[in-house]
Amino acid sequence: MTFQTMLATMAVGMLRTFGVFVLTLLGSLPLGMVVALLKKSRFALVRALVGAYISIMRGTPLMLQLLVWYFGPYYLFGWSISGWRFPAIVLGFVLNYAAYFAEIYRGGIESIPVGQNEAAVVLGYSRTQTFMRIVLPQVVKRIMPSVTNEVITLVKDTSLAFTLAYQEVFSLAKQISASQTSFMPFLIAGVFYFVANYAVEFGMGLIEKVLDYYR
Amino acid sequence: MIVEMKNICKRFGSHEVLTDISFGVDSGEVVSIIGPSGSGKSTLLRCATFLETIDGGEIWYMNERAAGTDTSGRVEYVPQKDLHRFRSYCGLVFQQFNLFPHYSILRNLTDAPIHVQHRSREEAEDTAMDLLRKMGIADKAKAYPYQLSGGQQQRVAIARALAMRPEILFFDEPTSALDPELTGEVLKVIRQLAEEHMTMVVVTHEMPFAKAVSNRVIFMDGGVIVEQGDPYEVFENPREERTKQFLRVFER
Amino acid sequence: MSNLNRRQFLSASMLVASFGLAACGSSSSDDATSDAPEGTFTFKHGFDLDYPPYSYRTDDGEIGGFDVEMAQAVCEYYGWQYEPVPFNWDAKDGELNSGSCDCIWSGFTMNGREDDYLWSKPYSDNTQMIMVKKDSGIVTLADLAGKKVGVQTATSAYDLLYDEEGQAALRETFDGGEPVVFETYTIAFNDLQAGAIDAIAIDVTSGNFLMSGKDEYTFLDEALGSEQYAIGFRKDDTELCDQVNAALDALVADGTYDAIGQKYPDIYDYLCLGK
Numbered sequence: 090m091t092f093q094t095m096l097a098t099m100a101v102g103m104l105r106t107f108g109v110f111v112l113t114l115l116g117s118l119p120l121g122m123v124v125a126l127l128k129k130s131r132f133a134l135v136r137a138l139v140g141a142y143i144s145i146m147r148g149t150p151l152m153l154q155l156l157v158w159y160f161g162p163y164y165l166f167g168w169s170i171s172g173w174r175f176p177a178i179v180l181g182f183v184l185n186y187a188a189y190f191a192e193i194y195r196g197g198i199e200s201i202p203v204g205q206n207e208a209a210v211v212l213g214y215s216r217t218q219t220f221m222r223i224v225l226p227q228v229v230k231r232i233m234p235s236v237t238n239e240v241i242t243l244v245k246d247t248s249l250a251f252t253l254a255y256q257e258v259f260s261l262a263k264q265i266s267a268s269q270t271s272f273m274p275f276l277i278a279g280v281f282y283f284v285a286n287y288a289v290e291f292g293m294g295l296i297e298k299v300l301d302y303y304r
Numbered sequence: 305m306i307v308e309m310k311n312i313c314k315r316f317g318s319h320e321v322l323t324d325i326s327f328g329v330d331s332g333e334v335v336s337i338i339g340p341s342g343s344g345k346s347t348l349l350r351c352a353t354f355l356e357t358i359d360g361g362e363i364w365y366m367n368e369r370a371a372g373t374d375t376s377g378r379v380e381y382v383p384q385k386d387l388h389r390f391r392s393y394c395g396l397v398f399q400q401f402n403l404f405p406h407y408s409i410l411r412n413l414t415d416a417p418i419h420v421q422h423r424s425r426e427e428a429e430d431t432a433m434d435l436l437r438k439m440g441i442a443d444k445a446k447a448y449p450y451q452l453s454g455g456q457q458q459r460v461a462i463a464r465a466l467a468m469r470p471e472i473l474f475f476d477e478p479t480s481a482l483d484p485e486l487t488g489e490v491l492k493v494i495r496q497l498a499e500e501h502m503t504m505v506v507v508t509h510e511m512p513f514a515k516a517v518s519n520r521v522i523f524m525d526g527g528v529i530v531e532q533g534d535p536y537e538v539f540e541n542p543r544e545e546r547t548k549q550f551l552r553v554f555e556r
Numbered sequence: 557m558s559n560l561n562r563r564q565f566l567s568a569s570m571l572v573a574s575f576g577l578a579a580c581g582s583s584s585s586d587d588a589t590s591d592a593p594e595g596t597f598t599f600k601h602g603f604d605l606d607y608p609p610y611s612y613r614t615d616d617g618e619i620g621g622f623d624v625e626m627a628q629a630v631c632e633y634y635g636w637q638y639e640p641v642p643f644n645w646d647a648k649d650g651e652l653n654s655g656s657c658d659c660i661w662s663g664f665t666m667n668g669r670e671d672d673y674l675w676s677k678p679y680s681d682n683t684q685m686i687m688v689k690k691d692s693g694i695v696t697l698a699d700l701a702g703k704k705v706g707v708q709t710a711t712s713a714y715d716l717l718y719d720e721e722g723q724a725a726l727r728e729t730f731d732g733g734e735p736v737v738f739e740t741y742t743i744a745f746n747d748l749q750a751g752a753i754d755a756i757a758i759d760v761t762s763g764n765f766l767m768s769g770k771d772e773y774t775f776l777d778e779a780l781g782s783e784q785y786a787i788g789f790r791k792d793d794t795e796l797c798d799q800v801n802a803a804l805d806a807l808v809a810d811g812t813y814d815a816i817g818q819k820y821p822d823i824y825d826y827l828c829l830g831k
Contacts, residue, residue, distance in 0.1 A: 090614075091615075094615065094617050170654050204400050205402060205404065207398070211391065212420060213421070213468070222419065252644050252646075253647070254647070263740060264612060267613075268608040269615075270742060270745065
């Protein structure tokens with residue numbers, strides 16, 4: 090196999106990795122906020138359910154969760170799971186990362202001084218306005234470093250999609266390495282992950298800089 | 305009466321913070337509340353501005369009842385949409401300023417008028433600039449809170465409260481978080497407002513200020529009003545032993 | 557950067573999202589899903605892409621191997637639509653039972669798993685061997701005492717080392733009484749080259765594949781054990797199993813089996829159908 094072929098084959102995997110990455114973020118970043126707010130619900134039952142969800146998502150391996158999401162419908166209900174592979178992967182990643190993001194958001198929300206809330210209430214802001222106009226913008230700034238960490242972890246975690254036979258870049262590296270008895274594919278994959286994460290750091294750095302106008 | 309608090313009781317758990325407190329404030333009046341820390345002064349302000357709910361008694365604004373005890377003895381507040389109106393009657397200036405750090409000074413003053421009171425941006429900004437000029441910080445309109453000194457921040461906080469055109473303004477120890485050399489500029493602003501007959505209730509430890517500016521002084525201790533009256537009477541001629549003790553500490 | 561406006565942000569998000577969609581459009585199964593007429597049976601071939609030369613990525617980066625070509629030949633024989641399902645080996649039973657694939661056909665050892673699947677007739681012999689460096693001084697199985705011996709997880713060589721009727725006794729003589737377990741044989745082979753381990757327990761075809769073009773490695777003369785490869789079906793899928801068996805017979809008779817086998821010299825000698 091020529092180096093060009095190797096690169097071209099793996100490029101397809103990189104695109105797939107990127108697909109899981111982007112869809113996971115698009116799903117989990119907003120869902121995490123919903124979860125974080127439900128965790129602060131005034132209904133004890135809701136809080137307990139959300140707490141259990143977060144514990145399970147964080148307390149079990151993502152690989153296992155992916156297997157459950159994909160095979161679960163068949164084993165539990167006997168449903169056909171044809172065509173379910175990619176949705177299951179995205180579902181598994183989104184639900185897992187939403188749990189982590191939720192805890193980051195919750196920490197961020199709780200770190201905002203209570204005086205901010207009180208000032209807004211006295212000025213007549215509604216609950217929604219207080220959250221959207223006063224609390225959330227400050228939360229975003231505070232959680233940026235933790236979010237960056239999590240996003241970088243996600244870039245590397247995408248390789249777990251191989252569990253459900255998703256031919257992402259790391260699966261391809263393993264396969265080509267096996268057939269070519271060469272370490273080069275792993276090297277290529279390594280460079281890919283590094284470059285992707287460098288881009289993430291750079292992008293998040295820009296956002297942090299934009300938010301740096303106040304302290 | 306702008307505001308009237310009747311027989312207010314407030315508990316935190318089993319600890320009673322306010323016991324049967326009653327007082328009212330007339331339009332144009334400036335009332336100072338003094339007393340040792342832990343006497344319930346701040347809690348009283350927080351009850352009056354609806355940051356805390358009362359456990360007994362009644363709150364009236366503009367001769368309309370906002371909260372009161374029903375027949376079963378439980379305190380009932382007016383529905384949320386009406387409470388919103390009551391909130392608009394009162395402003396509160398915090399000890400810690402609580403400016404919104406992510407908004408410019410100007411936006412701190414205009415955001416609520418625009419998004420809560422639905423006033424036009426133009427009108428809100430005109431009002432805001434007038435207030436900033438009055439506070440002597442018009443040149444800071446585009447700055448952010450962290451760029452201002454504590455005294456300047458507190459003046460912005462006062463302007464922010466005034467921008468909502470409240471009927472009455474409450475101050476919760478407005479100079480306690482400031483370096484001593486910065487308290488003067490804030491007290492000057494409050495004095496100026498008093499001269500314009502702004503209705504105000506000021507919780508403070510600045511005795512000379514309270515004496516000079518207020519129409520009435522309330523001395524609180526242990527969750528009750530121990531004594532109230534004309535500032536000269538209370539400061540020069542206190543009737544109650546506890547008041548005397550408290551004031552003696554400040555004379556030293 | 558501070559004047560990045562909403563429209564720019566939206567168009568950037570759209571770009572990113574369309575990449576994602578493009579990526580999911582070409583989901584798990586690589587290619588080969590042709591547009592067959594409605595109602596055609598689709599034969600979903602489950603296999604591990606880490607297993608050359610039976611099923612692997614060829615030099616063109618495509619899916620290939622002896623098992624893949626044979627499965628395609630069976631489909632051609634019946635006019636079925638061929639769908640490759642390259643799965644994660646650890647999840648093979650879930651893939652099969654849930655119907656994600658119709659068979660496990662990927663250098664799959666039937667020995668020791670006779671009752672777990674419905675088996676086709678065996679199509680390839682395989683022998684478990686010990687691979688060493690020629691100059692290692694290891695000549696017999698007894699020489700492995702106290703040595704570090706590598707093996708790939710979830711392979712029949714691994715199973716053999718833990719089988720009381722197999723080579724469990726031999727395993728206990730290894731360094732630490734355990735083999736060094738690797739994710740793939742490629743990594744194990746790398747460790748052997750680097751001298752981190754002394755030997756690898758491996759099936760002969762995989763071993764030949766790894767050693768090809770490298771003269772300094774050899775197998776010990778003594779085999780660890782022998783086994784046969786066959787196609788595993790769901791236990792109730794008798795009809796499909798019978799059909800595939802019939803097709804295999806036909807492909808042996810018309811020479812296709814032999815012709816495909818000749819493309820894979822590493823395993824050609826071990827192919828056992830029609831012999």
